[in-house]
Amino acid sequence: MATKPEVTAFYDPRTFSIQYVVVDPETRHCAIIDPVLDFDEKSGSIATIRADELLSFLVEQGLTLQWILDTHPHADHLSAASYLKQKTGAPIAIGEKVRGVQELWRAIYNLPDFPADGSQWDRLFSDGETFKIGSIEARVMFSPGHTLASITYLVGDTAFIHDTLFMPDSGSARADFPGADSGQLWHSIQAILALPEETRLFVGHDYQPNGRQPLWETTVAEQRSKNTHIVNYPTKEQYVAARNARDATLPIPRLMLLALQVNMNGGRLPEPETNGMRYLRVPLGALPDANWD
Structure with a gap:
């Protein structure tokens, strides 16, 4: 039976994002997944x-x-990967396809002149690669589509399935x-739905449809039987047609053009210019x- 890590979620209502702290209960070693750096685009x-x-929780x-x-x-x-590395010394990692992004x-x-070689991270994971969080084996599964670099982290009986x-x-x-x-x-x-049905799935965002409280944990079995897109569009052709039609109506995320220049640089902010401003x-x-909009 797969080890069951302790998972604590931290919801950010400004971006509807969920950050995770994943803990090996035996060693008390942990990983942080998808940390958020607060940014107000109106004031900069x-x-x-x-x-x-997150840091307070670790302590x-x-x-x-x-x-x-x-x-x-x-x-x-x-x-916030770069900030957390500065504060803790822990390595930062992402999938190797980030080079394409x-x-x-x-x-x-x-x-x-921007180095598009992934050198901004300490570790670039390949598909199927394994690593440890304490005594728990974690495995990387490439999950492209939302972006060409998206990956899923399989940690014990859990999967962090991002967006x-x-x-x-x-x-x-x-x-x-x-x-x-x-x-x-x-x-x-x-590929995610082919995991064991009891696998716990943790999502990257929750937009609180119909004003409900934020949620972030589900299972493979629940997704197979209840996910609105899986149930209503069961074939690839149906899904792709519905997904493309829906996407054609959506505005670009408000932070996209600002965020990606930071996030493709490992979370590092631009260097200060001669006046000290970034x-x-x-x-x-x-x-x-x-x-x-």
């Missing part, structure tokens, strides 16, 4: 409120941080960003077909 202000909550629980993990370069929030977005941002599937009443993630593909997303979903770039006209 950065804060570390959410990330500091309160007597945990040793072993990994800081991102599932993909996020389009809707800034990653870097290549794509450095062209959009016109950053020809592939949401809670059953919310369906699945969009697949219309640069490098995304709805057909690939369908295959990634099928600046983010907004490529005007880079997504000409995007829907407006």
Whole structure:
């Protein structure tokens, strides 16, 4: 029987994101998955409120941080991976396909000298690669579609499935960003649904449909039987058609053009310029077909 790690979720209502602390109960070693750096785009202000909550939790629980993990370069929030590494010394990691995201977005941002080699992370995971969180074996499963670099972390009896599937009443993630593909997303979903039915699944976002309280934990069995997209669009052709039609109506996430230049750099903010200020770039006209709010 697979080991059952302790999982604590931290919900960020500003971005509807869920951060996770995953603990080996035997050794009290842990990993942080998808940490959020607070950012107010209206004022340009950065804060570390959410990330500091994670650090306080580690101290309160007597945990040793072993990994800081991102599932993909996020389009809707800034990653706090670099900040947490500075505070703890723990290594940061992501899937090796992040290089493709870097290549794509450095062209959009016109950053020809940006190193698109993944060197901003301490570890780039390949598909099927294993590592340890304490005594628990973790395995990486590539899950492209939402982004070309998306991965799932399988830790004991749990899977952290990022933005592939949401809670059953919310369906699945969009697949219309640069490098995304709805057909690939369908295959990634099928791979997740092929896991043992009792596998606990932890999602990357919850948008609280109909105003319900935020939720983040489900199971393979529940997703197979209740996920609105899986039940209503059971074939690849049906799913891809419905996903593409839905995505064609959605506006781009409000932080996407700001967040990706940070997140493709391992969560590092731009270096200060001569006046001591940091600046983010907004490529005007880079997504000409995007829907407006």
